[in-house]
Amino acid sequence: MTHPMLKQLPGKKSFQSGIRRAPKRNVELTSEEKRLALKNALRYIPVEHHGIVAPEFLEELETMGRIYGYRYRPEGKIWGKPIDQYPGILEARALQVNVDNNLDFEVALYPYELVTYGETGQVCQNWMQYLMIMDYLGKMTEEQTLVIASGHPYGLFKSHRMAPRVVSTNAALVGNWDDADSFNKLAALGVSNYGQMTAGGWIYIGPQGIVHGTYLTLLNAGRLYLGIPEDENLAGVVFVSSGLGGMSSAQAKAIEIAGGVGVIAEVDESRIKTRLDQRWISLVSDDLEQIAVWIEEYRTKKEPISIAYHGNVVTLLQFLHVKNIRIDLLSDQTSCHVVYEGGYTPAGIGFDEGRELIQSDLKRFKSLVNESLTMHYEVIKSLVERGTRFFDYGNSFMASVLDAGVKEIARNGFD
Template structure:
């Protein structure tokens, strides 16, 4: 079954003030490529309307670098609604609609108007025409049908069976000579490739909470393995420094606080800092480096957790700390270094606004500044490591970005990146040996009723399924779910994340099924993310330095 959009154009609504917008990364298509881009966008719209919307699409392409179809975005904030408020012929179709809206809500999405959930470019789909069409298909879907989506483009509903997947999604399957960043950008502008990140294009993002538990586990176990902290203690009295307060990186201050640490997180975009402060995930904010470390020092002395956001560049913050001989116990980075040259990494020495201007006007100069900054970043980390700091790559392709910037000495063999890097990834050093090797990974669920009391009931049920005396990991996870409500982790849908192994997931899922059957709670969607065991093959990110076999 295939369909198009309605024969009446929706009104072109104004953009809400104060909502972040994706930067224009430039228009670089040839005349023939531009024709294909317009044709791909117009295919969703009835022919008689093409003459009206084609000029709008061309203007978006030339001024925003992409065709987003802003006219077709529904008005207001796309918050997820209780599942029974969606139209549909099956529960699964309604549930997917809720999760898509959750990914695009103002509270969660990095650039809501450009359909970017997190990671600088990770989109639910390419444009608002696709969004509307996907919603139409999900409303019509029956339990004997499957919707196939390729890079945001819904191919249609196909006859299947109740046991088959309701939706199959692929994103940006670039092959051969086109499998590179430059050609991907062209493909994205042409409307044939969508970067879904991990759970953005997979419709399973549950807000920054989805990263908090993994970050909590990473920091806590880094302290135990590298700082000698006993298993029954937390990170009180220890300092964690990193960068990034965006969609995923925003989990860092919250996770560090729950783990008992003091954290100083650098962020160049003040709007992201303000989002985390309003959500209660950052306690203090400053533009002064000494003030940030003074606050940190006071809390370290009292052995009390504290989260500080420093509005400024991480490289300059680290150089200041190294110059002032400030001890940093744990150090990482969560800038979007998988996209260093398209805005994911802001070079030292320029403002966030200057970064955005250069992306539009002078990408070559921006690239030169990125490379220089990554060299400085590498040099200061090397000095801090020599003084006792433990640094780990946090799955954001930081080490690969440094290598690509010309710092060949970061590679183990000094020649290429094929044998990995001299500094560890968090999977290699921490999460692998402590959690993934035992089968623990992120188990997620969403209470589709939208009722917070359902979430509280599932928290208690999950906790009752865990034996805290079986392993140390179980003890940590039991404490996590016990305290989850107190830590106020929900942003968006009534969702929860809990690291579990296969046995634990099975027990919890069966208990949830029983509760739903008995009418104790409404329907529950179970999920996972890319962080799961064997869930990602990304040699310069999650699986950096990990050997086959």
């Protein structure tokens, strides 16, 4: 289904330094499956360009685990421009603003790989799809609907003024195929896309979108677990968690709004810098002794503060446990839905070392993740025995601990 937007062969692109890049998505494909992946990507490209593009796509598949079609990314900066700079009807112009905002270098997690947030949440699968989607949006009428499945645009269909302008689905896997291995293979083949909530839904607004809900969660955890009266906030309450990514960074601002003391561990220094620049966090240190001083200082003063610890959450919790520093509320927001793909960095190694291991020795990386999850669980268990209240935030943390081999986390030992 060659699209007019793809008839011309653009030049090869270079990558701007300092922009985060996705790790390799590890999946083993047979020779036949690789041919199918290439066929699925090349369906967008005129046959006369296949001789040039096919080897590039194969290289992307083998080095990145996906075919992104980097050559087809538009030149320069992509950002949500003023709405009147886009073509088409008002609704479609608004959607184009949203799509481009999701891919802005200042917004997206891995913009070159079309990942907006959540480690794997993509706008669409590749840059060919992006060009087609934007072209369809620019041409649609008020009586048409664009139908998309996992980033693949089927085209514009006649509808009516009150119908949705876009109907889109992502990663619609069910039954025996609803598991990570199946998804990873289908994504590598170019037939499935994980859109998270607002990446593939084209309406990402960062942690501001959930900070109110996160605030309410923490406030109600204090009321439920700590007996905080409804007319009081979390003054003097210490909350510890991990993650300062696109969604998880809401924890830092939420605990401050709630009046408490928050310590959020993050291994990726670039994310800490982003949140510090955006004023979502107030203090930063990689010194555990300094973290301890701040905790006790602000707990005693009952003043709200958000503290970023540059380091591994397991290391942080073990230190606080040994020092007998009370933690009132404890959670986790690492990207455990992709625990072996970079969503969880094992204790004992740095962020960059973890990314290198994913590329060079995935088996070793998985083993370290499992060991770390086990340690993570053990220190949480010890803290809970001292009175800490832990809750899973729905990020698959406890499921990952179970998969790592800690059967006691499940009452029946297996689910």
